[in-house]
Amino acid sequence: MSAELTELYQQVILDHNRRPRNRGKLPTANRVAHGDNPSCGDQCSVYLRLDGDRIADISFDGSGCAISQASASLMTTQLKGKTAAEAEALFRSFHEIVTTGREPEEISDIAAFAGVHAFPARIKCATLGWHAALNALKGEAAPATTESHTD
Amino acid sequence: MSAELTELYQQVILDHNRRPRNRGKLPTANRVAHGDNPSCGDQCSVYLRLDGDRIADISFDGSGCAISQASASLMTTQLKGKTAAEAEALFRSFHEIVTTGREPEEISDIAAFAGVHAFPARIKCATLGWHAALNALKGEAAPATTESHTD
Amino acid sequence: MPTWENVRADFPVLHQQVNGKPLVYLDNGATTQKPRAVIDALVRYYERDNSNVHRGLHALSMRATDAYEGARARVAKFIGAADPAEVIFTRGTTESINVVARSYAARLKAGDVILTTEMEHHSNLVPWQQAARASGATLRYVPVLGANAEGGLDLAALDRLLTPQVKVFAFTHISNTLATINPVAELCRRARAVGAVTVIDAAQSVGHTPLDVAALDCDFLAFSGHKMCGPTGIGVLYGRRALLDQLAPTETGGGMVVSVDFEGARWKPAPERFEAGTPNVADAIGLGVACDYLDALGRARIGQHDHRLAQLAYARLAELPGIRIIGPAGERGGLVSFAFEGVHAHDVVTFADEDGVALRGGHHCNQPLMRKLGLTSTTRASFYLYNTPEEIDVLVASLRRTLKFFQG
């Protein structure tokens, strides 16, 4: 297997893909948003329980490739307990990682997604869940679609 | 001037172009039809006075290239006095001449149009007046257009 | 003249490495590759004859017009249309179907029914949804049978659905997702019995099997050049002459008018009526050469070749653990669509690409059908005349490696 492919499918990603965290509907959710990637049919719903400005709880549901599922799973573990502003900052780091391959200074699991940058067509997979989460935070009713984003 | 071009613009044609015969509206006409060549804007109206089945008088009017004007002019001289069936037979000969370049066995002025066959794009010019005349004979109200004919 | 022995040599694109491995191009359902003869035709046109058509009297314009109209006649022969005027050049299947659907949208009314099937590509589905919405007509679907859609169209249901209210019946010839070959002549016959106009989506068939519109006795037929060895950007709408002359053009402008004044315009008859503006001259000419190429090899032979590869692939893939193959098991077009338990089509395609194998993963513009089958995506391997049994070995080895990685 090539170095690029190994990078893409890192252990962290495979693990989240096999045993997704926080998967399924969140009964206590007070926000939900749906995202889909029309190019390939990937879908992702994100459920939030917002406590004031803070994400008290979060889950996701959907179907898609290993990258999209692992990314959504990992995202839920990262966003739990964060404020909206912190979540947006985290997404900016994540976006930087998947588009440039540059790993962040602080050690973080999201660095596992650095390998995505070598596969530009998969960037949309990696960001799908994040877009849905940000939309849920903003309370946007319209479903997120990767087509309306530039990545 | 090349042999083909000389053939195309024979003396007969130039003469009819310069001094068109039977040109203008026919006050006594009981049939009229209009033809146009949308590719180039050539227009031709043909006026007939039908006496039973016979063309008692005929004229044309319009604008177009030397080929189309001369052809319409020559046509009027040929069709005067003919029956509808004779007119159709004459058109078939004319069509044969302009599409194949083969001159007919009987000596006739219409043979002057044999040169047209070397310029396929001009066949429509040569037949415009004829199509209008045949439509007038048939009493068709719709304007003839060279586009609905295969030549 | 192409020969079967040399066929791969005719396609420059095949002779390259992808990720260090020889390219195995199995994405022919999406688009096919182009033989040298087609590429050369484009170059020749631009180097020698390029000019605007129709309205020109100079040498280049006459040459370009002859070549363009010659391509139209060539395509007419390719599909068995008696009259070249029945061949309208479009951008592709999608535009062709839109032209018919938009024109019928203006003629249908509430109470009329548009009939299509559950296995249509979005391009033969969404335009009819729009036509139904615009006209007030009702859209109905002929169901597909079987948990894996292996049963094809429900012909018993068709009997009930084909009422005299049905004005248009639109269906695909070969499904781009299932590989189902529909009994199109039979469907046309039944539709005619109730007076419905038939529209065949031949995108996946015209380059893969002998096809004759006179024998099918269909009213409209749509296809794309790029799926039959031709250039991108060119396709065809065949229409029965008598119907074409009744249809309102959906696009207007230069070249399709007899006369224009400040108040309005009169249309030319078909085909010009439906070809507003400067046509895609070069690619139409390229499409004509693609017809020559395919007919020289023989479409019956191409169909056999595709079918044999699809059968072989089906048998070999069926051995893989956790695979689900959709579509008919027996007679089928030259492609195989499948899904694995626990491994997503995207990951399969990314891994195959590592091995030089080009596959397609996704919903194949067939979302409603996928949903009915409980799938969100499949992986599709689609074959054409230049593919070989050895390439199927490479495919199977690649899939095994992927499964091992994900399933452990």
Add this chain to the structure above:
Amino acid sequence: MPTWENVRADFPVLHQQVNGKPLVYLDNGATTQKPRAVIDALVRYYERDNSNVHRGLHALSMRATDAYEGARARVAKFIGAADPAEVIFTRGTTESINVVARSYAARLKAGDVILTTEMEHHSNLVPWQQAARASGATLRYVPVLGANAEGGLDLAALDRLLTPQVKVFAFTHISNTLATINPVAELCRRARAVGAVTVIDAAQSVGHTPLDVAALDCDFLAFSGHKMCGPTGIGVLYGRRALLDQLAPTETGGGMVVSVDFEGARWKPAPERFEAGTPNVADAIGLGVACDYLDALGRARIGQHDHRLAQLAYARLAELPGIRIIGPAGERGGLVSFAFEGVHAHDVVTFADEDGVALRGGHHCNQPLMRKLGLTSTTRASFYLYNTPEEIDVLVASLRRTLKFFQG
């Protein structure tokens, strides 16, 4: 990198004899010739990268997608559009205008006014007649001044015509018959003041003069690749992003939907929303390369070159007996349209062709304007970057010979 010194060497088609004489191609208003770089880009695409775009994850598909979207970004830069999503690929100017006209037909109502001008090409005229008919809106024309249309648009009349009822104002940048250069920035400014949306037909300008949609501040702009050194079958509709996202797509099918079920579909945003079906990938890439070619030479310089040739031709032609030249005498685009007393344009063109000179004769898809001028046809000589003053000598000599033959 092309240079002015070598420009003719870049165009293979120019180096041929027609009827035994060197080709003098003066039919650039109809279509331009293609430089080697553009032809090579097509060949390279088909030999190396050909694949369907957007929905593919394998190497060829990713390369094709990058090249296609790269071409979109290149075209955006070429016309000064900030956002590549504002560039929609179409077949050409005619389709581009039809897309806007059809979309507005669905939004306009009785009482609304569509404004255009008396000098429009049929492609920027008939679609608006249809839109007016379909919506009940009224179509009005800005008059052209002067017996030979030398006065351009009647800007005083425009003041009266531009009422708040005007919802759309569509006009050409450079007239393909008169060579008039309209004050497009000024027209956009005036239209904006009454809230009208502007549609510029840039078919004759975009390859001939620097053009910046941001500076013009227009809402829509349409042009064809084949008139600017690009391939046939590709063109562009530029649209302001905020407007595009409101417009209903006029063609539906694969690639432009977010999701589809048996009941209906949701659209993607622009540009995909307006590009149903497999796009014309190869020719879009070719168009991108044409942009490179023209910008390397410099469109300001190209415009000067064209203008100089047109001025020279105007002066030389004006000396011919019985000639009538239409359009402005001073500032003008790179073409000259003329008619002779007693010699029809078709005969002129046939004689010129004998001398290797390619001209166009006819109504130039401008029938209402021709009728207003009391003409049925003119002969048009239209210039581009590879034409030379010597070619004008050949043209004039040929015309003299024709006149001699017919006028004696």
